[in-house]
Amino acid sequence: MMNHAYIYDAVRTPRSKGKADGSLHQVKPIELAAGLLRQLQQRHNLDTSYVDDVALGCVTPIGEQGSCIAKAVAMHAGWDESVAGVQLDRFCSSGLEAVNTAAQKVMSGWTQLMVAGGVESMSRVPMGSNGGAMFTDPNFVVSQKSVPQGIGADLIATLGGWSRQDVDEFALESQRRASFAQANGYFERSVVPVTDSNGIVILAQDDFIKPNTTMEGLAGLKPSFAKMGAMGADEMILTKYPEVNAIKHVHTPGNSSGIVDGASAVLIGSAQAGRDLKLKPRAKITMGTVLATEPSIMLTGPGPAAQQALQLAGMSKADIDLWEINEAFASVALRYMQDLDISPEITNVNGGAIAMGHPLGATGGVILSVVLDELERRDLNTAMISLCVGGGMGISTIIERV
Numbered sequence: 001m002m003n004h005a006y007i008y009d010a011v012r013t014p015r016s017k018g019k020a021d022g023s024l025h026q027v028k029p030i031e032l033a034a035g036l037l038r039q040l041q042q043r044h045n046l047d048t049s050y051v052d053d054v055a056l057g058c059v060t061p062i063g064e065q066g067s068c069i070a071k072a073v074a075m076h077a078g079w080d081e082s083v084a085g086v087q088l089d090r091f092c093s094s095g096l097e098a099v100n101t102a103a104q105k106v107m108s109g110w111t112q113l114m115v116a117g118g119v120e121s122m123s124r125v126p127m128g129s130n131g132g133a134m135f136t137d138p139n140f141v142v143s144q145k146s147v148p149q150g151i152g153a154d155l156i157a158t159l160g161g162w163s164r165q166d167v168d169e170f171a172l173e174s175q176r177r178a179s180f181a182q183a184n185g186y187f188e189r190s191v192v193p194v195t196d197s198n199g200i201v202i203l204a205q206d207d208f209i210k211p212n213t214t215m216e217g218l219a220g221l222k223p224s225f226a227k228m229g230a231m232g233a234d235e236m237i238l239t240k241y242p243e244v245n246a247i248k249h250v251h252t253p254g255n256s257s258g259i260v261d262g263a264s265a266v267l268i269g270s271a272q273a274g275r276d277l278k279l280k281p282r283a284k285i286t287m288g289t290v291l292a293t294e295p296s297i298m299l300t301g302p303g304p305a306a307q308q309a310l311q312l313a314g315m316s317k318a319d320i321d322l323w324e325i326n327e328a329f330a331s332v333a334l335r336y337m338q339d340l341d342i343s344p345e346i347t348n349v350n351g352g353a354i355a356m357g358h359p360l361g362a363t364g365g366v367i368l369s370v371v372l373d374e375l376e377r378r379d380l381n382t383a384m385i386s387l388c389v390g391g392g393m394g395i396s397t398i399i400e401r402v
Helices: 029-044 069-076 094-108 138-144 149-160 164-183 215-219 226-238 271-277 302-313 330-340 360-378
Strands: 006-012 053-057 084-088 113-121 201-203 260-269 283-292 322-325 382-389 393-401
Touching (some): 006 029, 006 283, 006 360, 029 069, 029 113, 029 260, 053 069, 053 094, 053 360, 084 094, 094 283, 094 393, 149 226, 164 215, 260 271, 302 382, 302 393, 322 360, 360 393
Parallel strands (some): 053 113
Antiparallel strands (some): 006 260, 382 393
């Protein structure tokens, strides 16, 4: 008989600007993640020798984030030497891929207790600095028509008929919802303050949110990807989309996900682990899926992945109380809601990555913690968590409170 994979806790760091002047730039990535492991240990009086493995997503696994950072984090946190570690990279979905992998291992009986999540210090290890064929090999880029993700996002907006005003309005609402949620303490259960070696708090809450954002301010920002498009990227991708005369470049820094530092950690285990360690489950992981769609436009996978997850779970969209889609770009979230025919009123109800940032490898675990807290706050039962992924992939996971 297959085991259930229970979520016993889900924590995250605050998110802060992923630049040298960001609040978390001084903190090494191993410390960002290790602080979360220490918090899980303290919260639950956790015997860490019971933990089989730590799986962490990391999209730029070089330098300080290289050499299997997950095992380094477990060691740095002072956990038992028996705890293994593995680093995963499925681009922006790496954190949720880690969660799904942990769930699969628990459900199969291969493990009893794992930590899954991710870490990305984008201020210390810049995005894209690890190279790779998909975006840096000229032969691959030309043969596969592999354009920058922002070009794909602008093409999604063009095909969907979403104007600059539409994507700016979505961004403004993300800021409004995130500001309201933070001001009312909705994130407090999951956010673990980052401290220095003396225990002095460096950052206690997300500081990337811009509560004073206005439509006028957003309208004044220049499109981020028009120049890239003019250098040949538009022409290249439009050979796949001859029905489009020209791409409307509507995405800016204000309606795209922010570059930030952050980490996440989700404690996932079997019922037996809960009994042995006296842990109370908060939810269970019902289903997870990953698939791939057209790779040049790249960002249309989340809706189909969510539909597949529902189908495999024997559920319908009416069974989902809250939807959480990573706001890589505004058009991604708009396309997701259109594909699934779901209401904005139950989608990203506390804002998203446009307002709070997208710490690549950590984001899957981050948004899981956000939506789990909100399910409990509203006394609802079920949520779908989805992310777009490089190469046209999409990932989705269903969680249910218990």
